Amino acid sequence: MPASDKPADEAETRPPRQRLSPDTRIPLILDAALVEFSARGYNATRIDDIAARAGLSKGGLYAHFSGKDKVFEALLKRSLVAPVLEIESLLAHSADMRTLIEHLVDILHAQLTNPAMRATARLLLSEGHRLPDVVALWRQNTLDAMHFQLGVLLRRCVTQGLCKDSTVVRHPWLILSPVAHTLIQQLAFGTLPPKELRQARDAHVDMLCELLLMT
Amino acid sequence: MPASDKPADEAETRPPRQRLSPDTRIPLILDAALVEFSARGYNATRIDDIAARAGLSKGGLYAHFSGKDKVFEALLKRSLVAPVLEIESLLAHSADMRTLIEHLVDILHAQLTNPAMRATARLLLSEGHRLPDVVALWRQNTLDAMHFQLGVLLRRCVTQGLCKDSTVVRHPWLILSPVAHTLIQQLAFGTLPPKELRQARDAHVDMLCELLLMT
DNA sequence: ACCGTTACCGACTAACTAGTCGTTAGTATA
DNA sequence: TATACTAACGACTAGTTAGTCGGTAACGGT
Numbered sequence: 001m002p003a004s005d006k007p008a009d010e011a012e013t014r015p016p017r018q019r020l021s022p023d024t025r026i027p028l029i030l031d032a033a034l035v036e037f038s039a040r041g042y043n044a045t046r047i048d049d050i051a052a053r054a055g056l057s058k059g060g061l062y063a064h065f066s067g068k069d070k071v072f073e074a075l076l077k078r079s080l081v082a083p084v085l086e087i088e089s090l091l092a093h094s095a096d097m098r099t100l101i102e103h104l105v106d107i108l109h110a111q112l113t114n115p116a117m118r119a120t121a122r123l124l125l126s127e128g129h130r131l132p133d134v135v136a137l138w139r140q141n142t143l144d145a146m147h148f149q150l151g152v153l154l155r156r157c158v159t160q161g162l163c164k165d166s167t168v169v170r171h172p173w174l175i176l177s178p179v180a181h182t183l184i185q186q187l188a189f190g191t192l193p194p195k196e197l198r199q200a201r202d203a204h205v206d207m208l209c210e211l212l213l214m215t
Numbered sequence: 216m217p218a219s220d221k222p223a224d225e226a227e228t229r230p231p232r233q234r235l236s237p238d239t240r241i242p243l244i245l246d247a248a249l250v251e252f253s254a255r256g257y258n259a260t261r262i263d264d265i266a267a268r269a270g271l272s273k274g275g276l277y278a279h280f281s282g283k284d285k286v287f288e289a290l291l292k293r294s295l296v297a298p299v300l301e302i303e304s305l306l307a308h309s310a311d312m313r314t315l316i317e318h319l320v321d322i323l324h325a326q327l328t329n330p331a332m333r334a335t336a337r338l339l340l341s342e343g344h345r346l347p348d349v350v351a352l353w354r355q356n357t358l359d360a361m362h363f364q365l366g367v368l369l370r371r372c373v374t375q376g377l378c379k380d381s382t383v384v385r386h387p388w389l390i391l392s393p394v395a396h397t398l399i400q401q402l403a404f405g406t407l408p409p410k411e412l413r414q415a416r417d418a419h420v421d422m423l424c425e426l427l428l429m430t
Numbered sequence: 431a432c433c434g435t436t437a438c439c440g441a442c443t444a445a446c447t448a449g450t451c452g453t454t455a456g457t458a459t460a
Numbered sequence: 461t462a463t464a465c466t467a468a469c470g471a472c473t474a475g476t477t478a479g480t481c482g483g484t485a486a487c488g489g490t
Contacts, residue, residue: 019437019486041341043258047478060438062479125402126256126341139404167425171418173396180399181392187340189354203386210382210426234456234467262448275468277449 029054038119042127076134079120087153097162101208108179147172163212178204244269253334257342291349294335302368316423323394378427393419
């Protein structure tokens with residue numbers, strides 16, 4: 001093996017020096033941080049690991065963030081985008097109530113299979129106490145918003161005579177709770193086999209149908 | 216301030232040297248470890264902190280455990296005791312189905328308000344990957360066992376004509392899921408106000424009644 | 431082609447902590 | 461009380477890592 005200027009393809013020994021604008025480098029850093037933090041937790045993650053994965057050195061990283069905690073904060077803040085329920089679209093594209101419920105459950109379960117979302121959830125649970133402000137913000141923007149939207153959607157269905165006025169209409173979080181259960185399983189036991197995920201999804205749908213469908 | 220032999224009551228400067236048998240010291244160490252680990256996570260917890268809280272020095276702690284990971288392992292193993300559902304007792308002491316559901320939900324929610332259980336759950340989620348064997352054991356002993364018992368209980372109720380044959384009878388985990396949701400909230404946002412806990416409990420009961428009670 | 435800006439490098443330091451080990455001192459038994 | 465046993469001490473070592481800083485090189489503007 002020639003030890004010349006570019007040992008190259010072995011195990012990238014020195015991708016010379018790549019100069020990127022902050023606008024393109026920072027997302028790379030946050031992507032790397034998400035992987036590293038969620039794999040090892042906050043304390044066990046080394047700045048050098050994040051930097052290496054983002055394609056620069058520690059010193060370079062410090063040009064963009066003043067410390068480890070600032071990286072963490074920026075990471076959580078980036079994931080604050082609320083997954084807005086397309087209420088109108090759901091109502092429009094669902095022939096009947098059962099279809100609507102299936103769409104709804106599928107949207108919720110899609111979040112579970114999204115690795116970035118899972119990683120963020122794990123960080124939120126295990127390291128969230130570091131940044132109570134960010135967590136509170138996340139609660140408002142994501143959780144409360146989703147509860148609210150679910151409530152609006154369901155009350156509209158009731159008004160339109162599409163479904164019964166069940167307990168879950170007044171407590172939309174009950175609709176989310178099976179997803180919470182599955183999330184906990186995934187966090188504690190690792191990724192569940194597709195079969196179990198499908199069973200969970202189907203049981204979830206069935207229960208909601210039982211609760212909401214007109215008899 | 217006299218720097219004599221016992222500055223005593225200031226900030227306990229030297230509770231001289233207490234010699235305890237392993238049988239009494241080890242539980243103290245595990246109690247301390249639960250507090251420290253769940254407050255700061257595995258990596259951020261120092262051996263000295265655990266030792267200090269347990270009332271001895273680091274060297275003393277190493278007389279009982281050969282390392283930090285062994286303490287952690289012993290801690291999780293200690294909490295493996297399954298909270299067995301008193302099925303017979305539940306059936307005997309419940310006048311009607313609604314009362315039985317209320318008892319059931321109360322048992323589940325009692326776990327949530329138990330600080331030691333919450334701390335263990337947090338550790339299991341955030342640091343469980345360190346000890347996959349212990350986590351798998353916990354799953355068998357606790358989660359699967361509880362699902363099984365719930366299934367037995369509900370099927371018996373159906374057979375005795377006490378309740379409908381709902382989806383949740385075939386998927387008992389759905390009954391647990393609202394508790395999972397509340398658990399996540401507690402872990403992410405800290406202890407919930409009693410009012411919200413009670414609302415969650417009531418909504419849970421109402422939903423189960425809707426699903427199970429004969430019409 | 432020159433030049434100023436600034437993203438990036440990497441060796442260094444300062445701080446922290448898991449684990450060690452020779453010593454000390456409670457406690458039980460005689 | 462004398463003695464043996466061992467829980468507990470605490471200073472020390474060795475290894476790790478967050479953050480610093482003087483210098484380097486890529487890029488845009490002229």
